[in-house]
Amino acid sequence: MSEIIQIKNVSKSYWRNSLEIPVLHNITLGVEEGEFLALMGPSGSGKTTLLNLIAGIDRPSRGELSVAGTDIAKLGESALAKWRSSNVGFVFQFYNLLPVLTAYENVELPLLLTKLSKSEKKKHVEAALNIVGLGDRMKHYPKQLSGGQEQRVAIARAIVTDPVILVADEPTGDLDKNSAQEILTLMERLNKEFKKTIVMVTHDQHAAERASRLLHLDKGDLSANGKG
Amino acid sequence: MKIFKLIFKNALRHKLRTTLTILGISIAVIAFGLLRTVVSAWYVGVDAASANRLITRQAVSFIFPLPLSYKDKIEKIPGVTDVSYANWFGGVYKDKNQFFSRMAVDPETYFDVVPEFVVPSQELENFKKERNSCIIGADIAKLYKLKVGDQMSLEGDIYPGTWDFVIAGIYQPKFKTTDAMQMLFHWDYVNERMKVEMPGRENQVGWYVVQVGDPSKSAQISSQIDALFKNSPDETKTETERAFTQGFISAYGSIITSMNVMSWAIVGIILLVLGNTMVMAARERTREYAVLKTLGFSAKHIVGLIFGESMFISFLGGGIGLLLTFPIVAGFSQVIPKGIFPVFEIETITVVLSVGAALLIGVLASIFPIQRALGTKIVDGFRFVG
Numbered sequence: 001m002s003e004i005i006q007i008k009n010v011s012k013s014y015w016r017n018s019l020e021i022p023v024l025h026n027i028t029l030g031v032e033e034g035e036f037l038a039l040m041g042p043s044g045s046g047k048t049t050l051l052n053l054i055a056g057i058d059r060p061s062r063g064e065l066s067v068a069g070t071d072i073a074k075l076g077e078s079a080l081a082k083w084r085s086s087n088v089g090f091v092f093q094f095y096n097l098l099p100v101l102t103a104y105e106n107v108e109l110p111l112l113l114t115k116l117s118k119s120e121k122k123k124h125v126e127a128a129l130n131i132v133g134l135g136d137r138m139k140h141y142p143k144q145l146s147g148g149q150e151q152r153v154a155i156a157r158a159i160v161t162d163p164v165i166l167v168a169d170e171p172t173g174d175l176d177k178n179s180a181q182e183i184l185t186l187m188e189r190l191n192k193e194f195k196k197t198i199v200m201v202t203h204d205q206h207a208a209e210r211a212s213r214l215l216h217l218d219k220g221d222l223s224a225n226g227k228g
Numbered sequence: 229m230k231i232f233k234l235i236f237k238n239a240l241r242h243k244l245r246t247t248l249t250i251l252g253i254s255i256a257v258i259a260f261g262l263l264r265t266v267v268s269a270w271y272v273g274v275d276a277a278s279a280n281r282l283i284t285r286q287a288v289s290f291i292f293p294l295p296l297s298y299k300d301k302i303e304k305i306p307g308v309t310d311v312s313y314a315n316w317f318g319g320v321y322k323d324k325n326q327f328f329s330r331m332a333v334d335p336e337t338y339f340d341v342v343p344e345f346v347v348p349s350q351e352l353e354n355f356k357k358e359r360n361s362c363i364i365g366a367d368i369a370k371l372y373k374l375k376v377g378d379q380m381s382l383e384g385d386i387y388p389g390t391w392d393f394v395i396a397g398i399y400q401p402k403f404k405t406t407d408a409m410q411m412l413f414h415w416d417y418v419n420e421r422m423k424v425e426m427p428g429r430e431n432q433v434g435w436y437v438v439q440v441g442d443p444s445k446s447a448q449i450s451s452q453i454d455a456l457f458k459n460s461p462d463e464t465k466t467e468t469e470r471a472f473t474q475g476f477i478s479a480y481g482s483i484i485t486s487m488n489v490m491s492w493a494i495v496g497i498i499l500l501v502l503g504n505t506m507v508m509a510a511r512e513r514t515r516e517y518a519v520l521k522t523l524g525f526s527a528k529h530i531v532g533l534i535f536g537e538s539m540f541i542s543f544l545g546g547g548i549g550l551l552l553t554f555p556i557v558a559g560f561s562q563v564i565p566k567g568i569f570p571v572f573e574i575e576t577i578t579v580v581l582s583v584g585a586a587l588l589i590g591v592l593a594s595i596f597p598i599q600r601a602l603g604t605k606i607v608d609g610f611r612f613v614g
């Protein structure tokens with residue numbers, strides 16, 4: 001299998017008041033197509049930062065970064081936005097659904113940027129919502145759904161464009177145990193059945209066990225540790 | 229779903245806040261429209277005034293009369309085509325709160341110098357023949373449901389006593405700006421009675437109305453007239469009707485200026501109201517903009533969302549305000565005595581200014597939130613805690 005994510009000597013620092021805050025040090029990492037990678041590590045170790053780099057919503061300070069065959073560190077702002085919309089699906093800890101839109105409309109959101117016809121959009125949205133088991137909640141607003149259901153809507157939104165990679169930042173961090181299990185089962189299914197490459201940040205050992213590989217991040221340094 | 233739907237849903241997210249903002253904008257637009265209408269109504273008086281009509285009055289004050297004998301002398305000046313005269317009568321008709329001009333005029337010449345008062349020729353003939361007849365403006369006829377042949381009885385104050393008139397004719401205003409709230413009757417009729425009842429007050433003229441053939445000669449002819457009566461007991465001051473009206477208006481200039489300023493201050497207030505709403509809305513949605521950007525929405529979309537919402541609110545508020553301005557101005561024009569403003573209605577320019585102001589406010593109010601939304605990096609947007 002080929003590496004769909006190639007990270008070579010990537011460092012990342014943030015700047016606050018002309019003060020450099022180093023976050024990631026010289027990270028090198030390859031992720032195979034179809035892998036389900038879990039990233040663990042203490043709070044503040046740079047997990048979200050690394051995930052953001054992979055997903056193309058932030059840029060490395062140094063190093064090379066190729067995702068899905070594109071050298072995304074070299075893309076301009078709008079090219080990068082376009083790249084994200086067709087290559088990456090996002091799942092966040094706090095779901096980040098738009099409260100004014102129904103489940104259906106939230107899932108439809110990424111499709112507004114495509115040239116699909118109205119009926120094709122409908123087909124995609126309904127398929128995505130059916131995969132996450134919410135075909136009967138399409139007209140519900142986020143606040144009418146439970147946390148677990150909201151997260152499932154968010155997952156439907158992440159997969160509706162059929163991206164090759166899913167990134168998930170503590171997707172179960174805000175859920176009770178049962179809902180968390182459901183979400184993890186769903187993620188597993190997306191990985192096995194739908195062949196999505198998944199990079200998931202988590203705090204939770206149980207969550208990490210669902211993944212095919214586990215990596216630890218500590219103060220900006222990676223260390224391998226896991227079943228893979 | 230279209231992006232338009234999201235704009236709409238965003239705008240209605242906080243229904244109370246949006247409603248209050250729209251209401252605030254509507255009220256401000258009404259106030260703006262009303263003030264602009266008052267301002268433009270004032271200036272209509274100037275526009276309506278003729279440039280080739282001179283007013284000759286007593287040099288010291290408008291309230292002192294001039295001798296009747298001046299008429300023949302003024303007529304002899306080259307370039308003068310017509311001379312007429314009038315007296316301010318005052319008095320009360322029925323309701324002392326309902327104001328309209330009542331003047332004693334020279335029946336033979338007066339309608340020659342005010343061609344904007346259109347009287348059917350037969351009615352004008354009848355008026356000239358009947359000493360106790362009068363001609364009234366169409367608006368007076370309408371207001372009091374009067375017709376030719378009806379009686380009008382005035383209670384005099386400057387000219388004491390009860391004065392009875394028969395309506396010989398009704399004049400129609402030639403232009404929209406023409407005052408159709410004047411009552412005109414025979415100078416002779418008033419003068420005869422003065423001769424008997426108040427000797428010493430006969431043969432007095434309030435002012436002369438002098439028609440000149442060539443308006444460019446107005447200034448020259450004015451000084452010729454005034455030179456004629458220099459060093460006499462009753463010196464004159466002659467100016468064009470327009471200058472005369474302007475002088476009248478400039479006396480109220482500071483009020484008009486402050487109304488002008490106020491109307492624009494109101495626009496500023498609307499801007500603050502909407503600007504505040506938009507800044508609050510955009511701040512609350514920092515995280516949502518980060519989500520949209522993450523999903524691949526570009527700056528263009530974010531600008532569209534914020535700008536669209538700002539425009540939506542400002543146009544809804546502006547539209548409601550403008551629609552309500554029409555009946556409100558109409559209501560005001562009912563209660564404002566007719567004679568004060570010949571025209572009190574919303575001018576096209578007022579509508580244009582209101583719409584323009586709403587547009588400008590919509591644009592300005594969205595600048596700051598747009599700047600903020602675009603300037604915030606995705607990762608910072610996600611870390612933002614409102």
Ligand SMILES: Nc1ncnc2c1ncn2[C@@H]1O[C@H](COP(=O)(O)OP(=O)(O)O)[C@@H](O)[C@H]1O
Nearest residue numbers: 014023042043044045046047048049050607608
């Ligand atoms: N946008 C940012 N600006 C400044 N500092 C940041 C930013 N994002 C993260 N950091 C800092 O980088 C470090 C790692 O953050 P993060 O990647 O969110 O850690 P984790 O997700 O592992 O908890 C923290 O010290 C955090 O304060």
Ligand SMILES: [Mg+2]
Nearest residue numbers: 047048049169
């Ligand atoms: Mg994190």
